[in-house]
Amino acid sequence: MSGIRVLVGTRKGAFVLTSDGKRKKWKVSGPHFAGWEIYHMKGSPVDPSRIYTSQTSGWFGQIIQRSNDGGETWEQPGTKPGEPTTTPDGMPMGESNKFVYDTSPESGKPLTTHQWYDGTQHPWEFKRVWHLEPSLTDPDTVYAGVEDAALFRTTDGGQTWQELSALRGHGSGPEWSPGAGGMCLHTIIVDPSNHGRMFVAISAAGTFRTDDGCKTWKPINRGLHSLYIPDPTAEVGHCVHHIAMHPSRPSVLYMQKHWDVMRSDDAGESWHEISGNLPSDFGFVIDVHAHEPDTIYVVPIKSDSEHFPPDGKLRVYRSRTGGNEWEALKKGLPQRDCYVNVLRDAMSVDSLDSCGIYFGTTGGQVYCSADAGDSWSPIVKDLPAVLSVEVQTLP
Amino acid sequence: MIRVILPHHLRKLANVGAEVTLDVRDPVTLRSVLNALEANYPMLRGTIRDHVTQQRRPFLRFYANEQDFSHEPPDAPLPEAVASGSEPFLIIGAIAGG
Numbered sequence: 165m166s167g168i169r170v171l172v173g174t175r176k177g178a179f180v181l182t183s184d185g186k187r188k189k190w191k192v193s194g195p196h197f198a199g200w201e202i203y204h205m206k207g208s209p210v211d212p213s214r215i216y217t218s219q220t221s222g223w224f225g226q227i228i229q230r231s232n233d234g235g236e237t238w239e240q241p242g243t244k245p246g247e248p249t250t251t252p253d254g255m256p257m258g259e260s261n262k263f264v265y266d267t268s269p270e271s272g273k274p275l276t277t278h279q280w281y282d283g284t285q286h287p288w289e290f291k292r293v294w295h296l297e298p299s300l301t302d303p304d305t306v307y308a309g310v311e312d313a314a315l316f317r318t319t320d321g322g323q324t325w326q327e328l329s330a331l332r333g334h335g336s337g338p339e340w341s342p343g344a345g346g347m348c349l350h351t352i353i354v355d356p357s358n359h360g361r362m363f364v365a366i367s368a369a370g371t372f373r374t375d376d377g378c379k380t381w382k383p384i385n386r387g388l389h390s391l392y393i394p395d396p397t398a399e400v401g402h403c404v405h406h407i408a409m410h411p412s413r414p415s416v417l418y419m420q421k422h423w424d425v426m427r428s429d430d431a432g433e434s435w436h437e438i439s440g441n442l443p444s445d446f447g448f449v450i451d452v453h454a455h456e457p458d459t460i461y462v463v464p465i466k467s468d469s470e471h472f473p474p475d476g477k478l479r480v481y482r483s484r485t486g487g488n489e490w491e492a493l494k495k496g497l498p499q500r501d502c503y504v505n506v507l508r509d510a511m512s513v514d515s516l517d518s519c520g521i522y523f524g525t526t527g528g529q530v531y532c533s534a535d536a537g538d539s540w541s542p543i544v545k546d547l548p549a550v551l552s553v554e555v556q557t558l559p
Numbered sequence: 560m561i562r563v564i565l566p567h568h569l570r571k572l573a574n575v576g577a578e579v580t581l582d583v584r585d586p587v588t589l590r591s592v593l594n595a596l597e598a599n600y601p602m603l604r605g606t607i608r609d610h611v612t613q614q615r616r617p618f619l620r621f622y623a624n625e626q627d628f629s630h631e632p633p634d635a636p637l638p639e640a641v642a643s644g645s646e647p648f649l650i651i652g653a654i655a656g657g
Contacts, residue, residue, distance in 0.1 A: 199568060223618040223652045224568055224606040240572070243602040258601025262610045 167558040168514055169234065170522055171215065172530055173202030176548035178217055180235040183543075185516055187534040190543045196238060197229065204295050204509055204552045207234075211303040212556050216322060218293035218308075226292055228260045228322050242323035259324050263290045263308070263316055266329035275332055278312065279341040288312045288332070295509060297352035301359070309349030313340060313366040315378065328378040331364065336383060336400040343367035343403050343422075350508055351407050355414045363417065363432065368403040371419070373432050384432030388421060405448045406508040410457035418460050418487070420450040420508075425462055427487050438487025443474045449511035453536060454519040458486040461521060461537060463506040472503035480523070482537050496540035497531065504529070509552035516557060524550025561592055562647040566619075569607070569650070573600040578647060587642040589621060590633035607650060622649040 170181040177195025208214040219227040280286035299305035304321040355361035370385040403422035419426040439445035446467040453459035481490040504527035514520035528547035581595040640646035
């Protein structure tokens, strides 16, 4: 029977939740890396036992953890205790947490500054990894979206990381500026039908696409309208919160922006609004049903600055029409006095016949719906604030 | 042997107890102690000093012999008591309260 593994990153550690295909009874493992912020965990589509984790701390910086056994045991890639501290050719090991921006002349445009809050230019400073996106074809290759916004890649299982600097070297780089959460590259989507194509999203710069394996990038923000920037239709500067794609239809993208839920039918060349009858078009998460490319999910959140569900009622909204027409899903979710948030990487879906939808809250709940959102129940209710949720459907 | 006391999270990362001992050649300085620590425990690289600039991470402090060495130049000698191992070198995570 199929199984489900839910990877939960929280403010104070990582948790692994497992169940069989019924998704009724759950085993909770954790906290792993207790006391550290776990921004993201994600398994390799090629080898589901291979899981990568971003572990961060304001005190001790960035750590990358890797598991080869589905989260039972973990290691920092290349730095097993007791093993040699240098490679056979004398290179120091322990570089799995070394994220250094490319300033080489070969990169063509080694950018050293971006726009700061006061409008001045500010040096790029690495802070943390927000998102890890394992390759669709190679378990040793992973993309990392980091703050300050840049894209890195490892091809040796996380032992070393190199910046793919053409993104940061895009001509608009000096105009990128941090959002309230920092200037982070938080979303990475690899096109399964075209391995040269990838989409990334940056707060607060917008969405970018490469068609040539990260050699060149273009901003794809036409149609976005953001009243909080001087030119509401500028090429860059939009606070994109998350984007999602169904693998069977990779030219269709869905976006939850700071305000507005958006859709593109041409791989980001243009966007149109699909907020429709949502009670709030602000939110962070957006995801797509595993088997129905036109069925999408968001969690409306009240803003400015409140960042909790409207009326204290936690409701997921589902559109079965690719947007504009939304229905509230509330069975099993708290419908009074609920003031949690659902952060941008904290929703995921499984691929069982009856698609499961999962999301985590800043109140420490992780909810599961085994019937595509019709009804919900908490897997856990009292974790630390949830930063990310990823789901693996196991054979 | 130089004695180094690590904060809780770094002990867990390195899978060691509160105190580790290091063989450090003279002169015993901040730099030579941290170099030896990272050579023995490569998983700590980047957690105490920045990988590139080698600057102390902002919320960490270096204490020894009841003195704060956090702002001392990296090549300044540490006290003889540290070099001889009679006093430990402490790496402290700053406490944020209030």
